[in-house]
Amino acid sequence: MSTLPIRLALVLLIFPAAALARTDPAFFAYHTALTRQCAGKHLGWLPPEIMAGPAQDFLDALPRQQRAQADRRIAAECPRGGAACTDLAVIHAAAKLKVVSRLATVVCREDYLCTGVGRCRETPP
Numbered sequence: 001m002s003t004l005p006i007r008l009a010l011v012l013l014i015f016p017a018a019a020l021a022r023t024d025p026a027f028f029a030y031h032t033a034l035t036r037q038c039a040g041k042h043l044g045w046l047p048p049e050i051m052a053g054p055a056q057d058f059l060d061a062l063p064r065q066q067r068a069q070a071d072r073r074i075a076a077e078c079p080r081g082g083a084a085c086t087d088l089a090v091i092h093a094a095a096k097l098k099v100v101s102r103l104a105t106v107v108c109r110e111d112y113l114c115t116g117v118g119r120c121r122e123t124p125p
Contacts, residue, residue, distance in 0.1 A: 026095035033104035045114035048083035055090040
Protein backbone atom coordinates (compact mmCIF):
# COMPACT_ATOMS: atom_id res chain seq x y z
CA MET A 1 0.00 0.00 0.00
CA SER A 2 1.27 3.45 -0.88
CA THR A 3 2.20 5.84 1.90
CA LEU A 4 1.56 8.85 -0.37
CA PRO A 5 -1.85 9.76 1.14
CA ILE A 6 -0.41 9.61 4.64
CA ARG A 7 2.54 11.78 3.62
CA LEU A 8 0.23 14.30 1.94
CA ALA A 9 -1.89 14.53 5.07
CA LEU A 10 1.21 15.05 7.20
CA VAL A 11 2.48 17.75 4.85
CA LEU A 12 -0.87 19.51 5.07
CA LEU A 13 -0.80 19.42 8.86
CA ILE A 14 2.85 20.32 9.35
CA PHE A 15 3.61 22.92 6.67
CA PRO A 16 1.88 26.24 6.14
CA ALA A 17 -0.47 26.48 3.19
CA ALA A 18 1.98 28.71 1.34
CA ALA A 19 4.69 26.03 1.48
CA LEU A 20 2.29 23.40 0.19
CA ALA A 21 1.20 25.73 -2.59
CA ARG A 22 4.80 25.84 -3.79
CA THR A 23 5.14 22.05 -3.91
CA ASP A 24 1.72 20.81 -5.06
CA PRO A 25 0.38 22.11 -8.40
CA ALA A 26 -3.25 21.35 -7.51
CA PHE A 27 -2.98 23.16 -4.19
CA PHE A 28 -1.22 26.05 -5.95
CA ALA A 29 -4.15 26.36 -8.38
CA TYR A 30 -6.61 26.21 -5.48
CA HIS A 31 -4.70 28.76 -3.40
CA THR A 32 -4.46 31.07 -6.44
CA ALA A 33 -8.22 30.79 -7.03
CA LEU A 34 -8.91 31.59 -3.36
CA THR A 35 -6.62 34.61 -3.57
CA ARG A 36 -8.44 35.88 -6.65
CA GLN A 37 -11.91 35.34 -5.22
CA CYS A 38 -11.58 36.23 -1.54
CA ALA A 39 -8.02 37.34 -0.79
CA GLY A 40 -8.75 39.22 2.43
CA LYS A 41 -10.24 36.17 4.14
CA HIS A 42 -7.08 34.00 3.84
CA LEU A 43 -9.18 30.84 3.61
CA GLY A 44 -6.22 28.79 2.44
CA TRP A 45 -5.49 28.58 6.17
CA LEU A 46 -8.82 26.97 7.13
CA PRO A 47 -8.28 23.99 9.43
CA PRO A 48 -9.37 20.61 8.05
CA GLU A 49 -12.40 20.32 10.30
CA ILE A 50 -13.82 23.60 8.94
CA MET A 51 -12.77 22.96 5.33
CA ALA A 52 -14.66 19.66 5.43
CA GLY A 53 -18.03 21.47 5.24
CA PRO A 54 -17.44 23.46 2.05
CA ALA A 55 -15.54 20.51 0.55
CA GLN A 56 -18.64 18.36 1.04
CA ASP A 57 -20.89 21.11 -0.37
CA PHE A 58 -18.64 21.25 -3.44
CA LEU A 59 -18.80 17.48 -3.91
CA ASP A 60 -22.59 17.45 -3.47
CA ALA A 61 -22.96 20.07 -6.23
CA LEU A 62 -20.94 18.11 -8.81
CA PRO A 63 -22.75 16.37 -11.66
CA ARG A 64 -23.08 12.62 -11.09
CA GLN A 65 -20.20 11.56 -13.35
CA GLN A 66 -17.77 14.12 -11.92
CA ARG A 67 -18.86 13.19 -8.40
CA ALA A 68 -18.07 9.54 -9.10
CA GLN A 69 -14.62 10.50 -10.41
CA ALA A 70 -13.98 12.70 -7.37
CA ASP A 71 -15.13 9.97 -4.97
CA ARG A 72 -12.75 7.47 -6.61
CA ARG A 73 -9.87 9.94 -6.33
CA ILE A 74 -10.62 10.62 -2.66
CA ALA A 75 -10.91 6.92 -1.85
CA ALA A 76 -7.60 6.20 -3.59
CA GLU A 77 -5.74 9.03 -1.84
CA CYS A 78 -7.30 8.58 1.59
CA PRO A 79 -8.18 4.95 2.25
CA ARG A 80 -8.15 5.64 6.00
CA GLY A 81 -10.12 8.88 5.77
CA GLY A 82 -9.20 11.84 7.90
CA ALA A 83 -10.22 15.42 7.34
CA ALA A 84 -6.79 16.76 6.28
CA CYS A 85 -6.23 14.00 3.75
CA THR A 86 -9.79 14.20 2.42
CA ASP A 87 -9.62 17.99 2.04
CA LEU A 88 -6.41 17.73 0.02
CA ALA A 89 -7.87 14.90 -2.06
CA VAL A 90 -10.91 17.09 -2.84
CA ILE A 91 -8.51 19.79 -4.06
CA HIS A 92 -6.70 17.21 -6.21
CA ALA A 93 -10.02 15.93 -7.59
CA ALA A 94 -11.14 19.48 -8.40
CA ALA A 95 -7.86 20.07 -10.24
CA LYS A 96 -8.18 16.81 -12.17
CA LEU A 97 -11.75 17.75 -13.15
CA LYS A 98 -10.63 21.31 -13.98
CA VAL A 99 -13.12 22.87 -11.55
CA VAL A 100 -10.77 24.38 -8.96
CA SER A 101 -12.41 27.77 -9.42
CA ARG A 102 -15.78 26.27 -8.47
CA LEU A 103 -14.28 24.76 -5.32
CA ALA A 104 -12.78 28.14 -4.40
CA THR A 105 -16.17 29.80 -4.95
CA VAL A 106 -17.81 27.41 -2.49
CA VAL A 107 -15.04 27.89 0.09
CA CYS A 108 -15.16 31.69 -0.29
CA ARG A 109 -18.82 31.64 0.76
CA GLU A 110 -17.72 30.56 4.23
CA ASP A 111 -18.09 33.22 6.91
CA TYR A 112 -14.56 32.90 8.30
CA LEU A 113 -11.52 35.10 8.50
CA CYS A 114 -8.12 33.50 9.05
CA THR A 115 -5.11 35.24 10.55
CA GLY A 116 -2.74 32.27 10.36
CA VAL A 117 -2.63 28.56 9.68
CA GLY A 118 -5.58 27.08 11.57
CA ARG A 119 -6.32 30.40 13.29
CA CYS A 120 -9.71 31.28 11.88
CA ARG A 121 -12.76 32.87 13.42
CA GLU A 122 -16.33 33.01 12.30
CA THR A 123 -17.44 36.38 10.95
CA PRO A 124 -20.96 37.78 10.66
CA PRO A 125 -22.51 37.08 7.24
